[in-house]
Amino acid sequence: MIMIFDTIGYAQTAYKTINDMPIQGVGIADNLAQIVIDKSLQPGLQDLAEFSHIYVIFHLHKMSEPALTVIPFLDTKPHGIFATRSPKRPNPIGLSIAEIDHIEDNIIYVKDIDLLDGTPILDIKPYIQAFDNIKNTRDGWYEQGMDPKKTRSDGRFK
Template sequence: MEITVRPIGLIESEFKNTAEIPRQSIYAPEKQARLKLLDDYKDGLQGLTCGSKILIIFYFHQSTETPLLQKPCQSDKITGVFSIRSPHRPNHIGISEVKITKIENNTIYFTGVDMLDGTPVLDIKPVIS
């Protein structure tokens, strides 16, 4: 089986290298960034509102490793990749919960960024509480 996905947009953030990124978006609630959608996907923003939370599904475009066993950054215990949030995963897919601060044309401004500048975005989903 072959699965093909294409980015719907790119992240524009202050983080230019992986050493600067917070471990998770919840550890950077004040950090701001934007998701610039490709023009073809602009209509898909209808219904999103400022103040709401979304899940951004993205591709770890600078990750090159895929070990199934890893040591989490704050532990000495080796564990399976599916029990941690490492960017080094079989399909290099990440997900972050962020809060929308503004929507302008094809751009979502948000807080809680934990993604590199230039990160390809695969999808957006609303957080349902």
């Protein structure tokens, strides 16, 4: 089945290449970026500034071929693609959480984003703590303890 999505905007960030960009956003990226929403969709931003964080759903537009097993940034062993957050997905869709700094017109200024400059944005959804903060979860292989704050993107997912 083929699906077609229209982008709702794009990211403006300091990251021009994948090398040395943060591998996750919240608490790691330490930046201020812009999510520029198409002006025709600006009415959809009404009341969004009342939330502290958003989910940003985007197209991983710089990915090459997908892979079903990868060695993720925070491990040295291969894992199935669906057990990782690797960008080499069969459907190159990404998901990040970002803190809203402020909104001006059709631009959402966000902190802690891990997107390349020009990344096409597919959707924005509010982060709602009552729904999205699930207690007593398991983090699989990630529990080995590698520090995402000290690990940066490299060339493995070009």
